[in-house]
Amino acid sequence: MRLIGHFIGGREVKGTSGRTADVFEPMTGTVQAKVDLATKAELRAAVENAKAAQPEWGATNPQRRVRVLMKFLELVARDNDALAELLAREHGKTLPDAKGDILRGVEVVEFALGIPQLMKGEYTEGAGPGIDIYSMRQPLGVVAGITPFNFPAMIPMWKFAPAIACGNAFILKPSERDPGVPMRLAELMLEAGLPPGILNVVNGDKEAVDAILDDPDIRAVGFVGSSPIAQYIYERAAATGKRAQCFGGAKNHAIIMPDADMDQTVDALVGAGYGAAGERCMAVSVAVPVGKTTADRLMEKLIPRVENLKIGPSIDPTADFGPLVTKEALNRVRNYVEIGIKEGAKLAVDGRGFKMQGYENGFYMGGCLFDNVTKDMRIYKEEIFGPVLSVVRAHDYDEALRLPSEHDYGNGVAIFTRDGDAARDFAARVNVGMVGINVPIPVPVAYYTFGGWKRSGFGDLNQYGPDSVRFYTKTKTVTSRWPSGVKEGAEFSIPTMK
Template sequence: MTTLSPIKTFLNYINGSWQAGSSDETLASINPANREVVGYVQSSTREDLNEAVEAAKQAQKEWRKLSGTERGNLLFKAADILEKNLDEVAESMTREMGKTLTEAKGETARGVAILRYYAGEGMRKMGDLIPASDGTALQFSKRVPLGVVGAITPWNFPVAIPIWKVAPALIYGNAVVLKPATEAAVTAAKVIECFNQAGFPKGVINLITGKGSVIGQGLAEHQDVAVITFTGSNSVGKQIGQTAAARGAKYQLEMGGKNPIIIANDADLDQAVAAVLSGGLKSTGQKCTCSSRVIVQSGVYEEFKEKLIAAVKTIKVGNGLDADTWMGPCASEDQYNTVKYYIQKGIEEGSQILIGGDSPESEELKQGFYVNPTVFDNVTTNMIIAQEEIFGPVLALMKVESIEEAIEVANDVEFGLSASIFTKDISKMLTFIDDIDAGLVRVNYETAGVELQAPFGGMKASSSHSREQGEAAKEFFTTTKTVFIKG
């Protein structure tokens, strides 16, 4: 693999080779910890995109004819290569978007596991035998690929999310054009190099970098792209979905969240505090499943608040490459400004900051996009910080009297991605499971994080109602063909 260099320019990967875009323009990937340039990527044009899509279209004709075992063997090889280069890929991730090296290594290892999971899918059934009304006939269904998949991925999980889209698309016989976020495009290039080294046929997987308005929108509009899978903001996702739907393409959107974690009067408060810290502040709160609203019953509100603030005070903010750093910077200057905007809104709306709200005073951190972990008190459901996704290290404490009120408050947002409750009461657990509007429901566990073998997606404005990962990916990346053979 190529060695990361602050001055290296990374190319597009099209039809089995690394090549420059048709434009002389490049885009810089900036280290949010110190503003150094991590690398440059191509600012590609529609011409470059057309080349990538055409390469994928032609390659898919032969790729779909391979057996699942043959395709799976290549995914196994890619997994082995990624595992071998785990440290380098993880360091690239930390330098590009700021999460701690420990988290980056964990995410890269998860990428390896996802590749191996879907490699194994090549040996599993792709249809069903169906009884025919004619006793001399054979009737069955088979899952078949859709064609070219356009994958548009965000910066917050630059290894796991691209792989959980690319791996199932490939194992089920599709070809892929991947458009990663610029803030994480260097890491994406290193991941795609693993596929290159694994020996995937030319054109089966392609990487193209550039502006979302050009490449992302171009994928959504392209007549030869049969499928769009997108993870990102609600505003962009809606535009992508509308564009894809207008031409009859299949699409999948995983968008925002405003995820609640309910703390009941009978909860284990130490366990709950640990879950709020991990689910709400790890990765600097930059997870679509992060816990941003902490809804606490009045009977334990003050005690929980005291324990939470004490725990937040122990958090070490710093460069993600430093071994003792618990929380890194916001991923970019834009994200930093967004978080600061919402903190100011919380103050203006009358909520009290219990801790944080500012940036570290250390000289070595002043060049980075750091925000100290922030906890607001006395937040009400009508406040902006209780309704809109912040995507930063900001927690909103909300007091309620009953579990019924807690669930009502939890559901009082446009999103429905993940939700959690901490309680020892089975009745409360079951009520929560039935009544909460969320695609991922957890009991006595944090809201953040997903199991790679389980379906993932949200309700309401959080998704387009399809599901990713696990066996659910087969439903999205294939269609059913019914076959009737007369004897």
């Protein structure tokens, strides 16, 4: 059986804790590997390696730093098929979806190639008599990222690429459910020319997370996961003086106006609601048709599409989606379906009985579709993270606007309409961080930024884009004056530009 350790100081090292976690192959339900779970001492060893390597890397000019990322992109392209298969076998998502996971991470690496431009400071000549002022951006030192199971390639690259391009050393704590791809990415960064110690991967559970949060040499931490853990990490990081950007759960709504192209809308809902078995923080999990006629038309078209979704093993390139990541995840989603029934929602499509022939022990579930869901139900208020779509019928536009605006989560939202005025009003007024107009999954391109509001995001700065440079650097401002021609003598009032 494959044993996965840690990647510290440029090589894989075996764990010393004696604790391991099972890494499943979701499509078969079998254990395919075991991953070591780090102790505080092992985390500290990674920090020491990073701390020793960072000064020289931070002093390397930015252009040379991003050349390593250029080579890394070549290596990811070379190994793309193997990375996608490894990802699919550990996570459960289909091969095309796995390649999309890698590509969206690659796009942020591509953005990071331009970071030398964004790290330029400012300069003012003659700010005062004989005084020049300039600023510079400098790396923080050692920083860390705690990343989730659902995007084991994309989110690690979102985190470490900008951080390393800015001159930091990075400690990555990926999900213990699918650690294979993050370990492989670290190996590729080393092959690309990254000095040992600049990117370390420490596998672990809460013990490793708490060690990161308490370590005095880690200056910043980024997290993606559930909202309760995001809040915990944000508060504990802040208590120890760290910068933190923590992104949590979601309940993404899709508003369907009466004038929407219904065929296009149904295509969007099916793909965004059930892709990756719903295990996406940007998955559409709530559809909000406006008016009874719109709702009836939507359900008429949506029910047969959900009933005919093709569920298959991860290696089947024609499958719409594959299994969930673990049996615990599967049972959790099934439990939410039971809750919805008990709360009085109408289960229009029930996918709980789905079995994959030849893969009977896999963690499969068919698509589920609820109608007549109300905002007081748990299946509306809580994140299910599975192939379950809830339809909440709104009487009018104002009610539809209030639903996502008043929800605890504020990650993403979409509106489907042909009316430009309605779309413009919705985008301006909705209390959500990312908005799609006839776009179901409004994940911004890499040179903008990604981040939700309310309980979907904790911290002042978002992921990737210009915000990542602000997060991973500190600004130093220098005020200079040279003695020639300066009148001597002490001045006891506060300096001014007189």
